[in-house]
Amino acid sequence: MKLSILISASEAVPFAKSGGLADVIGSLPKYLKKMGHDVRVVIPRYYEIDKEQWGLRLLPGVLVIPMGILGEKYAAVYEGRMPDTDVPIYFIEHEGYYGRNGLYGEDNIAFPDNDQRFIFLSKATLELCKMINFKPDIVHANDWHTALIPFFMDTTYKNDSYAGKVASLLTIHNMEYQGNFRLSTMDIIDTGWEHFNFLEIEKHDWVNFLKAGVYHATILSTVSEGYAKEIQTPEYGWGLEGVLQERADDLYGILNGVDYSKWSPEADTLITSKYSVDDLSGKALCKKDIQRIAGLPERKEVPLIGMVGRLVKQKGIDIFAAALPKLLELDIQIVMLGEGEPWAHFYFGGMAAKHPQKFFCQIGYDNTLAHKIEAGADFFLMPSAFEPCGLNQMYSMRYGTLPIVRATGGLDDSVENFDEEKGTGTGFKFWDLTPGALFDTVGWAVYTWYNKKSAIKGLIKNAMNKRFTWEDAAKKYEQLYLKGVKYRREV
Ligand code: ADP
Ligand code: GLC
Numbered sequence: 142m143k144l145s146i147l148i149s150a151s152e153a154v155p156f157a158k159s160g161g162l163a164d165v166i167g168s169l170p171k172y173l174k175k176m177g178h179d180v181r182v183v184i185p186r187y188y189e190i191d192k193e194q195w196g197l198r199l200l201p202g203v204l205v206i207p208m209g210i211l212g213e214k215y216a217a218v219y220e221g222r223m224p225d226t227d228v229p230i231y232f233i234e235h236e237g238y239y240g241r242n243g244l245y246g247e248d249n250i251a252f253p254d255n256d257q258r259f260i261f262l263s264k265a266t267l268e269l270c271k272m273i274n275f276k277p278d279i280v281h282a283n284d285w286h287t288a289l290i291p292f293f294m295d296t297t298y299k300n301d302s303y304a305g306k307v308a309s310l311l312t313i314h315n316m317e318y319q320g321n322f323r324l325s326t327m328d329i330i331d332t333g334w335e336h337f338n339f340l341e342i343e344k345h346d347w348v349n350f351l352k353a354g355v356y357h358a359t360i361l362s363t364v365s366e367g368y369a370k371e372i373q374t375p376e377y378g379w380g381l382e383g384v385l386q387e388r389a390d391d392l393y394g395i396l397n398g399v400d401y402s403k404w405s406p407e408a409d410t411l412i413t414s415k416y417s418v419d420d421l422s423g424k425a426l427c428k429k430d431i432q433r434i435a436g437l438p439e440r441k442e443v444p445l446i447g448m449v450g451r452l453v454k455q456k457g458i459d460i461f462a463a464a465l466p467k468l469l470e471l472d473i474q475i476v477m478l479g480e481g482e483p484w485a486h487f488y489f490g491g492m493a494a495k496h497p498q499k500f501f502c503q504i505g506y507d508n509t510l511a512h513k514i515e516a517g518a519d520f521f522l523m524p525s526a527f528e529p530c531g532l533n534q535m536y537s538m539r540y541g542t543l544p545i546v547r548a549t550g551g552l553d554d555s556v557e558n559f560d561e562e563k564g565t566g567t568g569f570k571f572w573d574l575t576p577g578a579l580f581d582t583v584g585w586a587v588y589t590w591y592n593k594k595s596a597i598k599g600l601i602k603n604a605m606n607k608r609f610t611w612e613d614a615a616k617k618y619e620q621l622y623l624k625g626v627k628y629r630r631e632v
Contacts, residue, residue: 144623169614206264231273279310283311284351288353311360314529411509430517445519446518522545539604546571
């Protein structure tokens with residue numbers, strides 16, 4: 142069955158990205174399209190998205206968005222194409238909401254009108270259907286930013302000729318961010334105060350966008366099977382474990398895929414030398430390259446550990462910070478790239494200045510450097526406190542850069558622990574979220590590197606041959622869409 146699918150999100154590669162959500166929205170639609178579905182994508186037209194660069198076309202007319210007590214507001218819509226495909230992508234433009242630097246905030250502080258910005262996006266997504274005359278079979282919302290879409294589809298848009306009685310899927314990429322706002326937000330949402338109850342949108346007297354989506358979406362998913370189970374527990378549910386347990390029968394886990402056209406050592410145009418599982422000589426050159434960039438001694442034999450990511454607590458940077466002084470006593474090198482919490486910038490920046498022979502840290506966002514680290518490092522460390530899916534460990538495997546991960550969520554699902562006896566595995570895992578467990582496991586990897594060369598060779602081979610394809614993931618999404626459409630017909 143050919144489906145009409147409308148995907149709404151707050152970011153998409155290559156137009157706007159803060160993390161893995163953008164990678165997913167940049168890839169999934171292409172594969173759905175290849176399967177024959179009519180898929181369309183909606184994101185905001187942030188200030189940084191250059192209309193000329195992407196050849197965007199202004200559609201005739203405007204969207205009129207009812208914003209409750211604020212009255213009506215207007216959106217212009219630009220149409221473009223997802224690169225290398227004919228998948229249409231629609232950009233919602235509103236100068237007041239998106240005509241500024243940053244996606245969600247500036248200097249680590251969230252914009253104070255984020256409630257309005259994403260209520261607007263959610264309503265605009267539904268209004269857009271009329272404008273482009275597109276009647277979806279399913280609307281696919283992602284994270285708290287668009288989690289109100291299923292809620293609006295059940296309320297304000299219940300009898301809408303385009304969005305009414307249509308199935309919805311809400312994919313949760315991260316439980317920590319839920320979109321919590323003051324009560325006054327209810328008057329902008331404008332669906333009536335009867336929805337402000339503990340089942341639907343209220344959480345501890347706050348308006349909670351994600352909860353409304355969890356309650357109202359026809360079907361729910363998250364980005365790994367492990368995380369789908371974890372979020373039903375108090376440790377990982379961030380207070381929504383109860384509502385998620387209620388909906389356990391409709392909650393699925395689908396591991397993200399990797400865009401191997403960008404992230405593989407045979408195809409990567411950003412690294413200094415290409416290589417493959419049959420000929421790793423280029424990897425040695427990539428290691429030399431990253432050592433040169435980082436100003437580290439160009440030693441072939443020393444194990445080099447890479448880290449790339451948001452420097453926030455989710456990523457386990459606090460336990461890494463605590464373990465770092467001891468780690469730097471080992472004969473290793475560490476190259477870190479990331480940005481996030483201010484304390485982390487000071488701490489890691491300071492440690493790099495103190496240990497220039499062993500530790501390099503670049504604060505900021507740098508896609509080219511991220512690729513170079515993936516290719517040039519020997520190990521890749523992800524000590525996450527929680528990780529819904531995680532992409533870097535999957536990229537790392539493809540580059541023969543062995544992941545050292547905390548066994549949680551998608552990290553646990555995608556990395557197979559080294560088994561010394563059988564010689565199987567694709568990386569190294571630890572379970573306790575402690576500096577000690579992190580240190581011991583890095584120690585294990587480093588010991589193996591220095592003393593069991595052939596085991597490392599075997600692991601590299603296993604890791605490089607492992608695949609997490611979007612073809613597989615897209616097939617699973619298709620099944621969920623069909624399930625959603627069927628449920629919706631039955632009620
Ligand atoms: P999350 O979405 O939680 O940040 P993921 O592992 O799913 O984590 O995805 C992170 C993505 O963002 C990866 O593609 C990674 O390479 C990229 N990334 C994160 N931080 C940086 C950075 N400082 N510079 C370049 N790329 C980064
Ligand atoms: C989130 C998660 C990350 C996941 C990404 C894409 O940002 O933190 O684990 O890979 O979404 O689904």
